Amino acid sequence: MAKISGRRPGRAAARLAAAAITAALVVTGASAASASAAEVGDAPLFGLQGLDSSGTAYTYAPQGDGTLSARVKFQSGMTDLKFVGQADTDADNLADGRWQLGTSGNIYFYAADNSPAKRIGYGWDIYNTVVSVGQFGGAEGGDLLARDGKGDLYLYLGYSDGRVTKRIKVGYGWNIYSAIAGNGDLNGDGKNDIVARDKSGVLWLYKGTGDQKAPYQKRTKIGSGWNTYNTLFAAGDLNMDGTTDLVARNAKGELYLYAGTGNAAAPYKPKAIIGTSGWNTYRLFF
Numbered sequence: 001m002a003k004i005s006g007r008r009p010g011r012a013a014a015r016l017a018a019a020a021i022t023a024a025l026v027v028t029g030a031s032a033a034s035a036s037a038a039e040v041g042d043a044p045l046f047g048l049q050g051l052d053s054s055g056t057a058y059t060y061a062p063q064g065d066g067t068l069s070a071r072v073k074f075q076s077g078m079t080d081l082k083f084v085g086q087a088d089t090d091a092d093n094l095a096d097g098r099w100q101l102g103t104s105g106n107i108y109f110y111a112a113d114n115s116p117a118k119r120i121g122y123g124w125d126i127y128n129t130v131v132s133v134g135q136f137g138g139a140e141g142g143d144l145l146a147r148d149g150k151g152d153l154y155l156y157l158g159y160s161d162g163r164v165t166k167r168i169k170v171g172y173g174w175n176i177y178s179a180i181a182g183n184g185d186l187n188g189d190g191k192n193d194i195v196a197r198d199k200s201g202v203l204w205l206y207k208g209t210g211d212q213k214a215p216y217q218k219r220t221k222i223g224s225g226w227n228t229y230n231t232l233f234a235a236g237d238l239n240m241d242g243t244t245d246l247v248a249r250n251a252k253g254e255l256y257l258y259a260g261t262g263n264a265a266a267p268y269k270p271k272a273i274i275g276t277s278g279w280n281t282y283r284l285f286f
Helices: 009-028
Strands: 048-052 057-060 072-075 081-087 097-102 107-111 118-121 127-134 141-148 153-158 168-171 177-181 194-198 203-206 220-223 229-236 245-250 255-258 272-275 282-285
Touching: 048 081, 081 127, 081 141, 081 282, 097 127, 127 177, 177 229, 194 229, 229 282
Parallel strands: none
Antiparallel strands: 048 057, 048 282, 057 072, 081 097, 097 107, 107 118, 127 141, 141 153, 153 168, 177 194, 194 203, 203 220, 229 245, 245 255, 255 272
């Protein structure tokens, strides 16, 4: 196991222990409630999951220094899916289940306790992007953002049982973006934020407000050159420092970690490679 560095080793060790529990829960399908006593800190501890073209899903556990464990297969038969997203329904930063959107437009919630799946919506095939953004609008559970073909952006507030409210329109013109990601606080104010990459490769930060009617502030520029990546995904906290991170994959199948800083002016540290090849085997991350 990797050595944990930093000025708060006790907290880091607790987060690493919680991450190990989370990884075990993903594989076994047990409830995250059994890990509720762990001190999980300030950012989601979801690990990283990948779904390949055959419908087989694998999980990678964070090791405490930004690197990932060897992959562990945990499910097969996950075919015909447009989106899979981890869901923290009780705000303890551990996953309590996942949402799955099929190509038919039906979206289901699968609880981590292996109870029967619940259909929570239909007609979602109108959306070309869906993102699990955590507590973005002040509801009790994690929320979903969805963008339709016109570029309109909608917020679905999450309940503690994985269901979501009726949609709330929170933006328009979002078809200028080729990627949207976010699950956690990037600037240290306790509110979840999102990032969006435009078609010229510029990455923008939208700081969260916690207000469901206007959940984000005006955008601020993070940097350019992000169109070198074909996938951007916010996987929560991968280096155990309490701040949410971003992973990015390029066409060669290399995977990079952009560790969060907690500073809105420069929300990510310089990139660090955490996967040298083979990551283009996955068509979805969650």
